[in-house]
Amino acid sequence: MTSAMDSIQALVVGGSPITTRSTNGEFSLGAPITTITAELNEAFAVLSSRFYDVVLLNADLLGTAAEQIIQKIVLLSPGSVIVVFDEDEDEDRLLQLIKMGAGECLTIQESNPVNLRKTILKLLERNDGAGWLSDQISQALLGSTFEGVVVCDENLQVLLWNPAMERIFEIDRNEATGRFFEETFAGLSLTNENEEIGRALQGKRVISRERYFHNEATGKNGFFTAFYSPMRNRRGEIVGVLGIVKDVTNSKINERKSSEMAQRLVALTNASSNMQWLSDSSDNRVFFNKRWLEFVGNLLDDERGCGWRRHVHPEDLKRYRETSENAFESRTPWHIEVRLKGSNGHYVRYFESAFPLFLVDQSFIGYVGYCTDINGGRVTDPRVPAVDLTSTTFNSLAMSPIGILNLDKDLIVRNANQRIEDLFCIPVKELIGKKISDILGAFDLTTLQVVLSRAERIQLDNHKVVLETESGESVRYWDISLWPQRLDADNATGVCMSFIEATERYESSQQKEEFIAALVHDLKTPLIGAEQTLEAMLTGAMGPVYAGHEQVLSVLQNSNRSLLAMVQNMIDLHRCENDILQLSQQPIKIAALARECTEELRALFNSHGIQLKCLVDLKAESLSVMGDRMAIRRVILNLLDNALKFTPFGGSVAISIRSDADAIRLDIADTGIGISEAECEKIFTKSFQGKMGRQIHGSAGIGLFVCRKIIRAHSGDITVSKNALNGSTFTIEFPLCSKQEISCQPRNIDKAGCNQG
Secondary structure, three states: OOHHHHOEEEEEEOOOOHHHHOOOOOOOOOOOEEEEEEOHHHHHHHHHHOOOOEEEEEHHHOHHHHHHHHHHHHHHOOOOEEEEEOOOOOHHHHHHHHHHOOOEEEOOOOOOHHHHHHHHHHHHHHHHHHHHHHHHHHHHHHHHOOOEEEEEEOOOEEEEEOHHHHHHHOOOHHHHOOOEHHHHOOOEOOOOHHHHHHHHHOOOOEEOOOEEEEEOOOOOEEEEEEEEEEEEOOOOOEEEEEEEEEEOHHHHHHHHHHHHHHHHHHHHHHOOOOEEEEEOOOOOEEEEOHHHHHHHOOOHHHHOEOHHHHHEOHHHHHHHHHHHHHHHHHOOOEEEEEEEEOOOOOEEEEEEEEEEEEOOOOOEEEEEEEEEEOOOOOOEOOOOOOOOHHHOOOHHHOOOOOEEEEEEOOOEEEEEOHHHHHHHOOOHHHHOOOEHHHHOOOOOHHHHHHHHHHOOOEEEEEEEEEEEEOOEEEEEEEEEEEEEEEOOOOOEEEEEEEEEEOHHHHHHHHHHHHHHHHHHHHHHHHHHHHHHHHHHHHOOOOOOOOHHHHHHHHHHHHHHHHHHHHHHHHHHHHHHHOOOOOEEEEEEEHHHHHHHHHHHHHHHHHHOOOEEEEEEOHHHOOOEEEEOHHHHHHHHHHHHHHHHHHOOOOOEEEEEEEEOOOEEEEEEEEOOOOOOHHHOOHHHOOOOOOHHHHHHOOOOOOHHHHHHHHHHHOOOEEEEEEOOOOOEEEEEEEEOOOHHHHHOOOEEEOOOOOEEO
C-alpha cells in the first residue's frame, strides 16, 4: 500500500449515493478515508488547489457531457482514482464510463458505503502494485547504471547512494545514506555541492561544470559533473532532489594527454625532412609542418582548408583531387606523384602518401600525409617535360616507411630503398638487376604490363604475397601501388611500385569479423527466447496482467524486437561481406508477396496517419520470379519501413507492380522528404546515412546495403529516384522466370547469383 493508505482523501461530487440519502444518514466510509462533498462547478476549483486520492462521481450529473467531465477531472488531477456510482444499471453505459477514464463504476445496489470502501481500497492497492513494479525497475536501473545517482530529501539528508557513487568518490553507501549531504561531501575539497543542490530545492534544474574532488580519507581524486533536479510528490510539492553524477576523470586526463601528444607531434613533424600535413574527417587540412611552410613560403593559416591547392601543378590538380576524394570516400591510403610549386616559383616533383587515421573505436578522424622529394632535390619548370627517373637518386627515399621499387621497361629492378630490404628480407644490392618475377614469383605480371602499355595507375589493397624465406614460405598482405614513369607524355620508361605492410591490419580485421559473426549469432538465441516469453506474458498464458504491467511489458517487447532486428541486420551484413549469403530458389509470385507485406503493415501505417496502397498491373498478376521468398519479403518490408519513417502524417505510400517482355518491376513510392540526387547511389553503400536521415531517424546504414546485395544475388537490381510528389521511389527489377524454370526442383544460389545443385 502507498503512503496514501495512512490518510485517504475522497472528494464526493454531485451528492452521496442514493442508498445513503434514503436513510438520511451521514455519508461515511470509515477510517482512514475522509470524505468531502462538493458540487460539480466547485469540484473543478477544489481539484485545482488540492490533491485527492479518490473522486466519487454521481453519474446523475454527467448527462451527455460525461466524457468531457471525466477527462477534465483526469486533466486537473491525473493521479486521482475516479469511481462513478450510477442509479442506471445499464452495463453498456457502465462500460462506456470506464473507457472514458473511470477507474470503476458501481450500480445502485453496489454503491453502499461498504462496497464503496472495498472498491476504493482495491483500486488503490492495484495502483500500488503497478507503482511497486515501477519502483523495482527504477531500483534495478539505478543500481546498474554507470552514472552516479544520489537522492536527498527536503532536509538534504541522503536517501539513496548507488554503487556508481561508491566507485566515483570511494564513499560507502552505508556511510553516506542517512547523513546530511554536506557531511557526506565534507572530505571532498574544492566542491560547492551543498549550494548546487540547495538551488535544486528551490525548484531549479542545475547543470554543473567540471569540478575537481579529493577524498582525503582514501586519496581518491578526479573530476566530475553533476545534474540536479527537484523531486515532487503527486501534489506538486518539492520533497527532495535527484542528482545524476558523471565521472569525467578519464576524459579530462585524455584531454590533457591529447594536448601533450599534439605538442610532441608538432615538434616531431617539424624535425622531419619530409613535408607533412594532417586533415580532418571532412577533407580539410588543418596542419602543415615547418618543412612544408618553408617550401611554399606561407603561414599555416594561409595553407589551412583548401589554400594548399594553389601549389599543385594545374596539370596534376584534377587527377590529384580525384585520387584523394575517392580515397576519402573509401577510407583507404593513397599514393600519387605530384608537382608542387615552391616559394621561388619552380615546381618540384614529389611522391605523396596519405594514410587514414582512426580512433580506438574505429571512428575516422582524417588523414596524415607526407611528401618525399623523388628528384633528389632537382626542380622542374612547368614548361619542361617531366624528367626520367633513370637518373633519379634515392637519397631522400632511403628512410621512407614505404618500400619503393623502380623497374625499367623490361621489369628489371633499377633502384630500391631501405624499406624494401626489410619487407623482402633481401639486401638491396642483391635486388638491383633482378627481374621482378624472380623476386615475387606469384605476382601477376599482367598488372605491370597494363601499367606500362596503358599508363594506368593501379592500387592493390590487402594483396596476398607469398615470399620464399630461409624458414620456408611466408604469407604476407601488402598494399601495393603501381604507376608509370615517363620520359614524356606518351612514352613510359618503367614502373614504380610502392609496398606498405598490411598483414597485421588484415589479420586484425579478419579476427574482428569472426568475433562479430559469433557474437551476433549468440545474441540472437536469448533475444528470440525473450520475445517468446514476453508474448506469453502479454497474452495471459502466464497469468493475468494488470494494466500497468501490460504497458511495461509492451515497452520491453518493442525494445527486444528492435534489438532482434539489429542483430539480424548484422548477420546479413556479415554474410554479404564474407560471400556466404546462401539463398534458396523457388518460383515466387511477386504480386501475392507484395499484397501480403501490405496487409501485414497496414495497421501500423494507419496508426501513423499514412495511407498504404498496393496496385498490380493485370499482366503482372500471375508472373513469377525465381528466388528466396523470405529474403525478398525482408527487402520489401525494409523498404516499406523506411517509407513509413520518412513520410509525414497525412502522406501516402504506394506499391505498384508492372511487367514488360522479360522483367517484372516493383515500385515503392512515398510522399516523404525525398533523397537528393547526390545521395541516390550512396544510400546503398555500407554505413552511409543521408543528411536528412540523420536529422530525422538515426540508423546504422546497413539495411539498404543488404537489400541491394540480396536483389543482385537474384540477378536483379534496386535503384532510387525522386518522384513527381518530391518523395522517393525505390524500384526493384527482377528477370522473369520461364515455365521450364518453374517446373524445376528448388535449388540454392550463392551470393553472386550462380546456381548450385
